[in-house]
Amino acid sequence: MKSVLLGMLIAVIAIGGGIFLFSRAGSQPAAPAGSNVAVVEGKQVVTINAKGGYAPRVTVAKAGMATDLKIVTRGTFDCSSALTIPSIGYRTNLPPSGETVVEVPPQKTGTKLQGVCSMGMYNFSIAFE
Numbered sequence: 564m565k566s567v568l569l570g571m572l573i574a575v576i577a578i579g580g581g582i583f584l585f586s587r588a589g590s591q592p593a594a595p596a597g598s599n600v601a602v603v604e605g606k607q608v609v610t611i612n613a614k615g616g617y618a619p620r621v622t623v624a625k626a627g628m629a630t631d632l633k634i635v636t637r638g639t640f641d642c643s644s645a646l647t648i649p650s651i652g653y654r655t656n657l658p659p660s661g662e663t664v665v666e667v668p669p670q671k672t673g674t675k676l677q678g679v680c681s682m683g684m685y686n687f688s689i690a691f692e
């Protein structure tokens with residue numbers, strides 16, 4: 564009996580989560596490509612929002628240029644605040660609200676930098692071209 568209830572609970576959470584994700588996808592039109600990339604005083608700034616996942620999921624940035632990766636949290640209490648960027652050995656716990664700047668050294672053309680939450684559930688990638 565307990566396992567049936569547990570199964571139902573998991574199903575409800577899974578369905579609820581699916582609806583939640585779907586409604587978010589519907590209400591937030593994809594930002595135009597490159598709109599989260601800016602060059603400020605010779606440095607490239609890539610902005611990623613972290614809350615219930617990362618947005619935008621895919622970014623195209625310039626290779627061969629020092630990059631500040633600006634991670635913005637706003638009432639972020641889910642696991643996307645536990646961020647890891649394996650290829651540069653970066654790992655941090657983002658504050659619930661604020662901006663965290665990660666200095667990324669110039670990347671070679673064709674490099675893909677991937678950020679992932681502690682559980683490996685959410686991710687984002689930045690392709691350097």
Ligand SMILES: [Cu+2]
Pocket residue numbers: 642643680681682683684685
């Ligand atoms: Cu996660």
